[in-house]
Amino acid sequence: xxxxxxxxxxxxxxxxxxxxxxxxxxxxxxxxxxxxxxxxxxxxxxxxxxxxxxxxxxxxxxxxxxxxxxxxxxxxxxxxxxxxxxxxxxxxxxxxxxxxxxxxxxxxxxxxxx
Amino acid sequence: xxxxxxxxxxxxxxxxxxxxxxxxxxxxxxxxxxxxxxxxxxxxxxxxxxxxxxxxxxxxxxxxxxxxxxxxxxxxxxxxxxxxxxxxxxxxxxxxxxxxxxxxxxxxxxxx
Numbered sequence: 001x002x003x004x005x006x007x008x009x010x011x012x013x014x015x016x017x018x019x020x021x022x023x024x025x026x027x028x029x030x031x032x033x034x035x036x037x038x039x040x041x042x043x044x045x046x047x048x049x050x051x052x053x054x055x056x057x058x059x060x061x062x063x064x065x066x067x068x069x070x071x072x073x074x075x076x077x078x079x080x081x082x083x084x085x086x087x088x089x090x091x092x093x094x095x096x097x098x099x100x101x102x103x104x105x106x107x108x109x110x111x112x113x114x
Numbered sequence: 115x116x117x118x119x120x121x122x123x124x125x126x127x128x129x130x131x132x133x134x135x136x137x138x139x140x141x142x143x144x145x146x147x148x149x150x151x152x153x154x155x156x157x158x159x160x161x162x163x164x165x166x167x168x169x170x171x172x173x174x175x176x177x178x179x180x181x182x183x184x185x186x187x188x189x190x191x192x193x194x195x196x197x198x199x200x201x202x203x204x205x206x207x208x209x210x211x212x213x214x215x216x217x218x219x220x221x222x223x224x225x226x
Contacts, residue, residue: 032213034213034214036217042219043202043204043217043218043219043220044157044204044217045217046214046215046216046217049213049214051213088156088157090157092213094170100145100147100162100169100170100208100213100215101159101170101172102147102159102215103159104156104157104158105156106156107156
């Protein structure tokens with residue numbers, strides 16, 4: 001059973017702080033990793049993808065991948081109240097774009113307090 | 115570019131009935147995946163269609179089926195509805211061989 005684990009939270013940070021969200025996965029062969037943001041009552045929105053070890057930055061978001069430790073994280077700098085949402089980690093077990101089997105963690109609820 | 119669209123947005127059905135949900139992908143996207151989201155199980159992969167063929171499948175019973183048309187639009191059918199089928203059903207699309215997929219707004223199904 002391939003699994004993706006996230007701390008369910010809630011994670012509460014003050015406005016302007018760095019929020020750190022973590023995810024571990026069970027299959028060493030996984031190739032692609034994603035972070036989705038889901039506001040209450042809405043559908044998931046893709047915010048970051050990462051495919052190789054190291055850091056990937058996009059605006060206030062940084063994704064970090066460590067395949068040896070089977071760990072992927074998302075850092076949100078200068079957190080804003082509008083960042084308050086559930087963050088879903090997703091892992092593709094398939095070997096390519098045609099063998100695509102995305103498994104999601106259950107999400108971490110982030111609350112940013114003004 | 116328009117996003118993924120799903121119809122209907124809300125649906126109430128009775129146990130034992132069947133239901134069909136529809137999804138139109140982003141223009142140019144030929145891969146459509148379906149997911150079920152519940153508070154207890156989270157987001158679970160149902161199946162993926164590409165070029166009118168089911169390419170990948172999750173671990174759901176045969177009551178859940180789907181199809182894709184030549185214009186890449188997809189439908190998902192659930193037969194003999196059970197109370198546990200109450201969920202948000204999400205459709206996501208991507209190009210055939212890319213990794214990044216984008217979700218539609220979902221269909222909220224309630225089975226009574």
